[in-house]
Amino acid sequence: MQINTNTLAMHAQRQLEKSSNSLTRTLARLSSGLRINSAMDDAAGQASASRMDAKIRGERQGLRNVTDNASMLQVTEGALAKVSDMLQRMRELSVQAANGTLSSPDRQALQAEANQLLQGIDQIGRETEFNGQQVFSQSTTSLGGDADKRAVMDGLQLGWLEASERRIKQFYGIQGDGATMTVNLNPGTPGGVLASVSYGVNLADGKSVNLSLNIEMADFTPANLPNGGSAPFYNDRVIAHEMVHAVMGRSMDFDALPTWFKEGSAEFIHGADERLAGDVAGGAANLVSSNSLGGAWASDSAHYSVAYAATRYLHQQVKQAGGGGIKDVMQALNGGATLDAAINSATKGKYADESAFITDWTTNGAAFIGSMDLSNADTGAVGGADADGGTVLTAETALDDNNASLSGANVLQGFKLDFPDIAGATGQNFFTVQSGSNAGDTLQGSVGAVNVASLGLQDLDLDKLAKFAIFHLDQALDYVSQERAKVGGMMSRLDSASQNLQSSTENASAARSRILDADYAQETANQTRQSVLQQAGTAMLAQANSQSQNVLRLLQV
Numbered sequence: 036m037q038i039n040t041n042t043l044a045m046h047a048q049r050q051l052e053k054s055s056n057s058l059t060r061t062l063a064r065l066s067s068g069l070r071i072n073s074a075m076d077d078a079a080g081q082a083s084a085s086r087m088d089a090k091i092r093g094e095r096q097g098l099r100n101v102t103d104n105a106s107m108l109q110v111t112e113g114a115l116a117k118v119s120d121m122l123q124r125m126r127e128l129s130v131q132a133a134n135g136t137l138s139s140p141d142r143q144a145l146q147a148e149a150n151q152l153l154q155g156i157d158q159i160g161r162e163t164e165f166n167g168q169q170v171f172s173q174s175t176t177s178l179g180g181d182a183d184k185r186a187v188m189d190g191l192q193l194g195w196l197e198a199s200e201r202r203i204k205q206f207y208g209i210q211g212d213g214a215t216m217t218v219n220l221n222p223g224t225p226g227g228v229l230a231s232v233s234y235g236v237n238l239a240d241g242k243s244v245n246l247s248l249n250i251e252m253a254d255f256t257p258a259n260l261p262n263g264g265s266a267p268f269y270n271d272r273v274i275a276h277e278m279v280h281a282v283m284g285r286s287m288d289f290d291a292l293p294t295w296f297k298e299g300s301a302e303f304i305h306g307a308d309e310r311l312a313g314d315v316a317g318g319a320a321n322l323v324s325s326n327s328l329g330g331a332w333a334s335d336s337a338h339y340s341v342a343y344a345a346t347r348y349l350h351q352q353v354k355q356a357g358g359g360g361i362k363d364v365m366q367a368l369n370g371g372a373t374l375d376a377a378i379n380s381a382t383k384g385k386y387a388d389e390s391a392f393i394t395d396w397t398t399n400g401a402a403f404i405g406s407m408d409l410s411n412a413d414t415g416a417v418g419g420a421d422a423d424g425g426t427v428l429t430a431e432t433a434l435d436d437n438n439a440s441l442s443g444a445n446v447l448q449g450f451k452l453d454f455p456d457i458a459g460a461t462g463q464n465f466f467t468v469q470s471g472s473n474a475g476d477t478l479q480g481s482v483g484a485v486n487v488a489s490l491g492l493q494d495l496d497l498d499k500l501a502k503f504a505i506f507h508l509d510q511a512l513d514y515v516s517q518e519r520a521k522v523g524g525m526m527s528r529l530d531s532a533s534q535n536l537q538s539s540t541e542n543a544s545a546a547r548s549r550i551l552d553a554d555y556a557q558e559t560a561n562q563t564r565q566s567v568l569q570q571a572g573t574a575m576l577a578q579a580n581s582q583s584q585n586v587l588r589l590l591q592v
Contacts, residue, residue, distance in 0.1 A: 043579035051572030058565035071550070080550045087547040091540055093472020098536040104468045104480070105529045107165040108522050111482055114163040114170070115519045118485055121152045122515060125495070126508040132501035142498040149497055153487045160485035172481075174462020175488035178514050183256045184220050184457045185491070187270075190263045191218065191250075192454070193506055194436030195271040197446045199278035202304060202434065204449075206417045207279070207365040209286040211449025216246040216281060218454050223251025229273045230255075232280040236290045243284025246450075248277060260500055261437065267414075267430035272305040275434055279304050282449060287368040293389070294332040296374060298339055299346030303361065305433045306414025307343040308407070308421070314340040315409070320401040328393045345396050347415065347422055348403045349378070352392075354423075356383040361417060437502070462489070470532050478532060480525045483518050490514060 060076070074081045128149050132142045160171045177185070204210050230250050234243035255263065255270055263270025279301040283289050289297070302310075314337045315322050326333075326341040350361040358381050367377035375388035386392040412429045413420045419428035446452065463481035470478050487493050490511040495504050 041579065041583060043582055044576060047572060047576040047579045051569065051576055054565050054568035054572050058562065058569055061562045061565055077550075084547050084550045087543055087550070090472045091543050091547065094536050094540045094543070097469060097471045097476065098533060098540070100469050101478075101529050101533045101536065103166075104466070104478075105526055105533070107170060107466075108480075108526045108529070110163065110165050111170045112519060112522045112526070114159050115485065115515055115522065118156055118159055119512065119515050119519065121156055122490075122508055122512050125149050125152050125492075126505060126512065129497055129501050129504040129508055132497040133505065139498060142501065146497045149495060153492060153495065156490070156492075157486050160489075170464065170482055171486075172462040172464035172484040172489075173486075174484040175486060176462055176484070177488055177491045177493070178510065181457060182494075183252060186260060187220060187250060187252065187255050187263070188454065188457060189503055189506075190260055190270055190436075191274070192446055193503055194261055195263065195274040195434065196278065196452070198271065198434040198436050198438070199275040199304070200282070200447050200449060202275065202418075203279060203282050206304070206360075206362060207282075207300070208362045209282055209365050209369050211282050211285045211447065213449065213451060214244075214246060214285050215451045215453055216248055218452060219247055219249045220252055220455055220457070221249055223253040225253045227251055227254060229270075230277050232277045232284070234284055241288030241290035242286075243281070243289050246281055246284065248274075248281065260503060262431055262434070267309045269430060269434075271434040271436055272430070275305045276301040283365075283368075285449070287365075288371075288373075292368075292374055293328070295328045295338075295342040295345060296389075298332075299342030299344075300361065300365075302339060302343035303346045303350065303415075303417050303422075306416030306419060306422075306428060307340065308409045308413070308415040309430070310336055311340040311344060311404070311407070311415075312409040315404060318401075319404040323397065323400040323404070328396060329390075341400075343415075344404050344407070345400060347407075347417075348396060348400060349392060350417065350422065351403075352385065352395075353381045356381070356385055358383070360423070468529070468532075470529075470536065478528065482522065483514075485515070485518070 071077045128145045233247045235245045354360045363381035364377045413427045415421045416428045465481045468478040
């Protein structure tokens with residue numbers, strides 16, 4: 036027996052320490068609820084749980100971010116709803132102002148209310164804020180684009196083209212066949228060609244192909260709607276002239292026609308007494324003889340004047356023969372006849388062909404011009420007072436722009452129009468939502484500008500241009516509706532993101548719990564076991580220590 040080294044006590048002590056340590060860890064787990072209280076418990080598990088905790092906390096903050104942005108969009112949508120109501124009220128005022136029974140003071144009173152509503156829209160766009168930040172873009176770029184181009188486009192879409200087609204169909208009896216015509220707004224140079232129709236020629240039938248209506252912007256401003264341009268040669272008259280070329284180009288063998296007939300017909304549709312009055316100053320006889328219909332076309336004012344007068348003379352000769360005037364010639368050409376045959380048929384044989392008519396015009400043209408009243412208000416247009424004994428058609432009323440349908444892009448029956456896109460790109464107020472725990476977990480959104488300029492309503496005129504106001508208010512309402520739809524879509528997207536974050540957080544928390552949280556059933560059993568072992572170890576250590584007392588008995592003998 037040894038007493039120097041008590042191996043039994045050492046063994047009992049080691050076992051007691053082991054059970055004590057195990058009991059300590061178990062008690063720590065039971066008291067904290069965590070299986071891993073230090074990296075020593077499970078180094079890999081601790082690392083995984085730490086990453087999951089970062090994800091969970093980031094997604095919880097992302098959820099709050101999403102909620103905040105959803106609140107901002109609710110404020111935005113509420114403001115847009117109010118703007119929409121104000122635009123609806125202004126449209127109602129515009130419809131009321133378009134009523135012909137109202138006087139100018141009545142319409143000015145409506146304009147005063149509209150002005151207040153416009154100021155209110157500006158105020159909403161400027162003062163709508165969330166957390167001290169403006170929610171709308173402050174851009175003033177108009178959705179209608181450049182002011183001059185917009186005015187010309189308004190004239191084309193809201194009166195000039197439609198009135199021209201209607202007048203050509205009524206007095207010439209011809210119409211386009213549905214071909215596409217491209218509208219170009221060219222920079223041009225001041226004093227140049229105001230407008231033109233360019234085209235190719237179909238060699239099979241002589242019709243015009245690849246039609247383009249070219250507007251020289253330098254000469255089409257100021258727009259001065261509804262007629263456009265400056266008196267007396269308003270822009271609508273210029274467009275009517277070019278539309279005659281376009282319609283004739285698609286309804287007959289246009290390539291075979293002489294220039295005097297093409298240009299004379301184009302001038303006659305709106306009248307050219309003002310031009311003729313200036314060119315006849317040197318005497319009608321000199322004008323006719325110096326600008327022969329059968330000669331070369333010089334594209335100067337005198338040639339246009341003579342062509343106009345000759346076409347009006349032909350119109351009179353057809354009527355004197357019992358026909359309907361120039362309309363009979365046009366309809367014959369539309370049916371496939373040559374100009375010779377059309378003139379012969381329309382005048383009931385008075386002229387065998389174009390050459391016979393030119394001979395008569397050369398002889399009697401000066402006298403016919405002398406019989407024309409070039410000083411009155413009537414322009415000499417077909418169907419007017421001078422040419423046909425109808426209503427006086429002045430420079431302003433030659434084209435009835437006020438009865439246009441105001442239908443926008445689809446304004447013609449005989450052509451498919453391809454208008455240029457002049458709409459301005461309204462500024463956007465962009466924002467980013469950090470919707471997750473990672474750097475790339477973001478959502479992008481934007482809100483456009485809402486102010487009078489961006490809505491294209493800065494020139495809203497209920498007094499003189501009420502029908503135009505209706506059209507532009509419809510455009511503004513469409514824009515606001517699109518913005519509301521965009522905001523609504525973003526709100527739905529944020530709602531989906533919110534639900535996804537809640538689900539992801541829940542799943543990540545469950546995964547972290549399986550790694551990190553203590554199993555109380557298991558840990559309670561361990562605690563009971565370790566307590567028993569600790570008590571047993573304590574007892575065994577005491578017994579091991581008592582073994583050395585046996586040595587003393589040997590020494591007492």
